[in-house]
Amino acid sequence: MMNRSDVIQATLEKGVFTIRLQRVRQANALNCEMYDELSKLILYAKENASVNAVVLTAEGKFFSAGADVKEFSDLPASDAALLRRGKLLKALCELALLNKPLISALQGPAIGGGFMLALACDEIIIASGAWVSMPESTFGMPSPIGIELLRQRTDRRHLHRLIQWGEKLLPEDALHCGIASAVCSKEEIDQVSHLAASRYSESNLGAYAANKMWLNHGLVERFKQAAEFATSGSLKSK
Numbered sequence: 128m129m130n131r132s133d134v135i136q137a138t139l140e141k142g143v144f145t146i147r148l149q150r151v152r153q154a155n156a157l158n159c160e161m162y163d164e165l166s167k168l169i170l171y172a173k174e175n176a177s178v179n180a181v182v183l184t185a186e187g188k189f190f191s192a193g194a195d196v197k198e199f200s201d202l203p204a205s206d207a208a209l210l211r212r213g214k215l216l217k218a219l220c221e222l223a224l225l226n227k228p229l230i231s232a233l234q235g236p237a238i239g240g241g242f243m244l245a246l247a248c249d250e251i252i253i254a255s256g257a258w259v260s261m262p263e264s265t266f267g268m269p270s271p272i273g274i275e276l277l278r279q280r281t282d283r284r285h286l287h288r289l290i291q292w293g294e295k296l297l298p299e300d301a302l303h304c305g306i307a308s309a310v311c312s313k314e315e316i317d318q319v320s321h322l323a324a325s326r327y328s329e330s331n332l333g334a335y336a337a338n339k340m341w342l343n344h345g346l347v348e349r350f351k352q353a354a355e356f357a358t359s360g361s362l363k364s365k
Contacts, residue, residue, distance in 0.1 A: 135164045136186075137171075142179035142347050143324045144172045151187035151210035155194035157240050162214040169221045179332060180324035181225065181250060184232035184317070190257065192243025204222045208268070209358060216272065216354045220347045222247035228292050228327040228361040232320035233257045246276035249339065251306060252320050256311040259306070272354035279346070281305045 136147045144170050148155040155161075169296040172178045185191060194215070199207035222229060222244065231237075231248035235257050242259045253259070261277075263270040270290055278287045285304040288294045292347050311319045327335065 132164050134158075134161045135205045137168050139175075139178065140321075142328045143182060143321055144168075144178045144180070145182045145184065145201060145321070146172075146190060148183075148185035149187070150316075151197065153191045154189040154192035155185050155187060155241065156192045156197075157215070157244075158195040159214060162218050165218055166221055173225055178227060178329040180228040180230065180233055182224075182230050182320045182324050183190070183237075183244065184320065188236065189235045189241070190231075190233045190237040191244065192236070193239025193241050207360065210216065211240075212354055212357060215243065216343075216350060218239045219243060219247045219272065219276075219350055223343050223346050223350070226339065227325060228326050228335060228339075230320050231261070232316050234316050236260070239263060243273055245277055246273075246280065246306075250308040250323065252309045252311065252316060252323065253301055255292055255298055255310055256313055258295045258297050259289075259301060260293060260295045260331055261289050264291055265293035268358050271356045272350060273344075275349050275353045277306075297320065307353065 132151045134148070136149050138145050146165065148161065148308075150156065150158075150161060172181045181254045194211045199210055202210070229248040230250045230252060231245035233245055233251060233253040235254065237245050237257070239261055242261055245259070261270055263272045263273065273288065274290055277289060281304045285296070289296060296306065298307065298310040301359075302310050309319065309323070
């Protein structure tokens, strides 16, 4: 299977389904078209028995610069933020619920929503010249969804640096604190991520899917609660 669009390319080779963001001129900033295309491709991977594993990566200097803030520019800022958050939430839930191994290969910086997409994957491989950050708080924007994603992978100290300070995390630091599973050169990242995904072809995917379901048990609901909190700014007790 080979898919081509203006914003995402997808190829299937020896059981590995590679989804490649390619809105290069906009630093792979996430817009509605990208989210809609990503949803279609994740559904294809979920339902197609010939797909053993998925690699999410990108073309260009950036993995993703985050939300396309120019989209919905004709709307009030709060309405635009709500729409963008809804699209991101849907994508994160779809990635978390994918019943196949899912590896994110960051060939370049992953920022904000782009970093969140990577965190929703099972593993992150990061190129030596890349970095990750979640700078929303520096713009006065809360990021409960980011907190929920990061707390699955790292300790409070690193989470605080990323969320409250908006600090950039370099590859070796990302590896050290548990966010990344491997670091390699940008030239090698396609090969390394494909090899990492290929090893699942020899494993029991049914057991993997069951384990992943339990690992992510309740995560989608917490995503939704975090998104609601980001909008309302209040916690609801049941």
